[in-house]
Amino acid sequence: MIIKETLEKSTLPVMEAFYTLQGEGSHSGRAAYFIRLGGCDVGCVWCDVKDSWDADAHPKVSLAKIIADAAENPARLAVITGGEPLMYNLDELTAGLKAEGFETNIETSGAHPLTGQWDWICFSPKKFKEPLPELYKKAHELKIIVFNKSDFKFAEKFAELVNPECKLYLQTEWDKQKEMLPLIIDYIKANPKWRISVQTHKHLNIP
Numbered sequence: 001m002i003i004k005e006t007l008e009k010s011t012l013p014v015m016e017a018f019y020t021l022q023g024e025g026s027h028s029g030r031a032a033y034f035i036r037l038g039g040c041d042v043g044c045v046w047c048d049v050k051d052s053w054d055a056d057a058h059p060k061v062s063l064a065k066i067i068a069d070a071a072e073n074p075a076r077l078a079v080i081t082g083g084e085p086l087m088y089n090l091d092e093l094t095a096g097l098k099a100e101g102f103e104t105n106i107e108t109s110g111a112h113p114l115t116g117q118w119d120w121i122c123f124s125p126k127k128f129k130e131p132l133p134e135l136y137k138k139a140h141e142l143k144i145i146v147f148n149k150s151d152f153k154f155a156e157k158f159a160e161l162v163n164p165e166c167k168l169y170l171q172t173e174w175d176k177q178k179e180m181l182p183l184i185i186d187y188i189k190a191n192p193k194w195r196i197s198v199q200t201h202k203h204l205n206i207p
């Protein structure tokens, strides 16, 4: 049972939180409340949210407020992203969201220990910081960002490690899409266990 007082006292650095449609992966197209936590030590050279890296640059918000803000929206799907959200223990946040009836999804590089109760784990390992093996069998979705050709080899390495039921996605890094999209399409046609993940929110011009 979560104690109200704990939710009032515990805080997390929130870079932004917004209600939109999930643009990527298996839950693409669904209305969702995104909670982007500040702080990341992975250091992807192509990161498109570098402002998230410094946790201290973002306000510490009580879990009670994060959850109350989420609950103001009609959808009951919360997506916790970052930054790298697993830099924090997310047990209390997810317990609080679940108590409000939310499905809880996370997007993580897997570089930190898994905490929290999750309905869906999108595991997106990065070359810049080795993921922890505990994520391999728990991930529901493996999402590899393709920045250059060597990422196909990287993708196959993790496809071998995850659960056989885990959905496998390739997604181009946004600024490289002209170059990489045709390669991804050809790759999936030749290796049909993979699916394409398109950042539909960017095409729709929504957050």
Ligand code: SF4
Pocket (backbone or CB within 6 Å): 040, 041, 042, 043, 044, 046, 047, 048, 049, 050, 052, 082, 083, 084, 109, 126
């Ligand atoms: S893990 Fe995500 S937030 Fe962190 S550097 Fe890589 S792309 Fe950016």
